[in-house]
Amino acid sequence: GQQLNQSPQSMFIQEGEDVSMNCTSSSIFNTWLWYKQDPGEGPVLLIALYKAGELTSNGRLTAQFGITRKDSFLNISASIPSDVGIYFCAGRETSGSRLTFGEGTQLTVNP
Amino acid sequence: GAVVSQHPSRVICKSGTSVKIECRSLDFQATTMFWYRQFPKQSLMLMATSNEGSKATYEQGVEKDKFLINHASLTLSTLTVTSAHPEDSSFYICSAKSGTGKSYEQYFGPGTRLTVT
Numbered sequence: 001g002q003q004l005n006q007s008p009q010s011m012f013i014q015e016g017e018d019v020s021m022n023c024t025s026s027s028i029f030n031t032w033l034w035y036k037q038d039p040g041e042g043p044v045l046l047i048a049l050y051k052a053g054e055l056t057s058n059g060r061l062t063a064q065f066g067i068t069r070k071d072s073f074l075n076i077s078a079s080i081p082s083d084v085g086i087y088f089c090a091g092r093e094t095s096g097s098r099l100t101f102g103e104g105t106q107l108t109v110n111p
Numbered sequence: 112g113a114v115v116s117q118h119p120s121r122v123i124c125k126s127g128t129s130v131k132i133e134c135r136s137l138d139f140q141a142t143t144m145f146w147y148r149q150f151p152k153q154s155l156m157l158m159a160t161s162n163e164g165s166k167a168t169y170e171q172g173v174e175k176d177k178f179l180i181n182h183a184s185l186t187l188s189t190l191t192v193t194s195a196h197p198e199d200s201s202f203y204i205c206s207a208k209s210g211t212g213k214s215y216e217q218y219f220g221p222g223t224r225l226t227v228t
Contacts, residue, residue, distance in 0.1 A: 033216065033217070035219070040202075040222070040224070041221050041222060042115075042117075042204045042206075042219035042220050042221045042222045043155070043204070043219045044219070045113075045216060045217075045218060045219075048216050088154065088155070090217075097143055097160070097208055097217075098145075098157065098160065099145075099157070099217060101154045101155045102154065103153070103154045104153075104154055
């Protein structure tokens, strides 16, 4: 199926640093979702975005729905070791409930 | 809220046998459930979408006779891998979407690691 372009593929940062990752698509999406997946676990929903331009925070996480409706970014401020994991963006096109997933960003935080 | 469970969490089976994986929404009614497959270090690949009381919709390339999906109630969907082969070894994850509230939020189960020997 269609894939979103998610970048970067991996990041290695020091504890306390801020992190930014993004997803772009050739299609217009009506919904953007950001998930985190720990090894051997299912993805956990972090933030859901429903309107172009929407900026939503969840603790140290902030995500935005791009104005063009073809992109979204996720920022993590003041990273901590438990932020380690794989972050996936997911988008929903204009019809149906099917989600398209990005390829993931592997985040490593060094204490 | 929005808890989804899967059982079993891990299963090892012999080639040629069938394996059933259960997905349950514990605190909400799921009008739609989804089954994904994930290979190591890869993204989630949607296999099929199942709506309660109707036949599942399979993604292109997914054999419906091999991956049997049943969504008999608003809280339970099952995936049966029939005549499993080693190439079916993977991490299978279900998700559930509530029919109310924020309609497009999918909540995922913890996954089932299938190993076919």
